[in-house]
Amino acid sequence: MIQTEQNARLREIRDKVEARERLSMDDGLFLYDPQVPLQEVGILANYVREQKNGNVGYYNINTHLNPTNVCVYRCRFCAFRSDLRDPKGYAMSDEQILARGQEATDNGCTEMHIVGGLHHQRPYDWYRNLISQLHENYPQIHLKAWTAVEINWFEFQTKNSVRWVLEDMREAGLGSMPGGGAEIFHPEIRDQLCEHKANTHAWLDIHQTAHEIGLRTNCTMLYGHLEKAYHRIDHLMRLRELQDRTGGFQVFIPLAFHPENTKLDDLKKPSALMDLRTMAVSRLMLDNIQHIKAYWIMLGIGTAQTALHYGADDIDGTVRHELIYHDAGATTPEHLTVDQIRQLIAETGREPIERDTTYHRVHRDPDNFAKWESGESVDAVLN
Template sequence: MQAAAQTSGTHPFRANDPRLAPIAEKVLAGQRLDFQDGLTLYGTSDVLAVGWLANSVRERLHGDITYFNVNRHINPTNVCVAACKLCAFGRKKGDPAGYTMALEEAWETAASGYSEAVTEFHIVGGLHPDLPLEYFTDLVRGLKQRFPKVHIKAFTMVEVAFLARRAKLTIEETLVKLRECGVDSMPGGGAEIFSARVRSIICDHKIDGSEWLETARLAHKMGFRSNATMLYGHIENNEDRVDHLLKLREVQDETGGFQTFIPLAFHPENTPLDHLPVTTGLTDIRQIAVSRLLLDNFAHIKAYWQMLTPKIAQIALRFGADDLDGTVIEEKIYHDAGATTPQGMTRKELCRLITEAGRVPVERDTLYHPVTRTEDSFVVAV
């Protein structure tokens, strides 16, 4: 029996859970949700009603547009001093499965997947105990020289903090060096879950949640734009999830530097937490929807098809997501953790996914400027 009904213009909102009625009032009036609202959204069984609300916000912001880009991932090393239980990618120094690209190899890797279509290189890797900051600045500088039109999105907040400590520099000094060598923006990885209780179990070798947030705050104030993530579906609870989202929202209120929020479903395979079950489709689409509703100051919510699968990512476009990420050539980190999705997708395939979901595909660059294609090159509309 429907226990709640609310209207927005000519479109009625109906829910089987009466707790959703006051939340719908807020959402439809453009008012901010609070911590308890977040818990209710995670706890209700009426996921379709939550999705309806998230979709209303998504369409208010973006209509039917769904963004994607043409990008290539470069993971220069998997050698890492951390031993995070959530990770299947990292290897200890000396491990036969460990690798570190020589600079020429990294540049050749970029070139092997490069065409005039690529607008972004996405660079993340392990926390290598021996590689100096200069390795990374030289890597970026070489990419900029070879591919001057390609935007370089590189180094998570965790990597920046680690590089700063190794180089005995402040975060600000390290960010200056990264900007000078050609880093254009930063990815959002390493945020995991900000809860100290959870981080002490799944990623105790990384910077803590407050350090991640402070590094992002400093990067934004220096002019970098970045993404933000949350890893869900492991040992966190609903309170941890809401806390994570609201802490991101607080920093965004202050800096406005986050471009996109990306919920990342945990893949337990090949990790020390492989006894945990994988997330269900219902959990995945709920996470997309709750993120869209709580993060009212984030322009974009991404359904990362590599982790969700293309099928769930399509559904997510009706549950609050307005971005599918990109072609993601040769992604390693999540595939080492058991992801069975393809390691890349063509522009044509992405457009088909979006169109079949009833949305309008729009190619973007990293900063969400529309990209117009000619036969052999692209033009970014700034």
């Protein structure tokens, strides 16, 4: 494309963005073209980001719990999973799980992010009891648990419907769902990455059902492996279509693929330029999802900071005990202090604001950091 045509096309898209008109598949593909200046795409994404979320950079104080890495599936992109007899395989005891809950409480965590393997020797009740024990002993902590892939497995285990599983988990104490397991929806790529696990229809149906019963969920996309720009835009548009129907997604997280220790370790991890372009294009395409998260664990701290000016308004949290991406070669710290995460947001010129899982502002006791309560919705304040 010659320069004059490119400039004209950018002007057309800029006009659409400023008029709050929805971008098309062709628009998204154009913005992904490496010949289109990344800075121009970033400026547009930053405009949308500031229209939706002002000058704020959100974070939360959270911990991860991966109760087992034993998994029946063998996804090519996964470095976390283990076979039952593998020396690295584990399944946490009730005592270990409750100890993690106590540690989270003592450190003022508002959220536990709970995902793991599909252990073929652990019945559904093991997973449900994990939620109920944590909820009964630490009721203030929000339990964000089980990807759609895990819910699909529970459906298989119990021979009950998705709605039954979700309602049963909610009764046990489930607060919301993470967005993992989406990977890439297009079957050309999904079948190469994870042909046996929950397919695209199942993932979307599970999240739609969660939204219908009042559970908020996150959504994700794994990029930088076998997919092309078309597959990414297709993925974003499917998320956008579901959000049009339900309004239940609260945040989108683009996840950069880490190839180390996976069956795709011949690939290179995506560059920072790809990370930022994906962040920006996602912000521009997902006009109906309020928040975009730059997950510092995967991106690295520097890229995550920059992403706060390329469409992202959230940087995730302090993140204790993250295993999945560190097993895949992530070299980021395994934990950040509250002061550190506030500082890295402030360094970008954004105002650091602590939020809970469902995007309510957190108010802390000035005399006891571990004591807190959720306040007003951050979205209501901004909009």
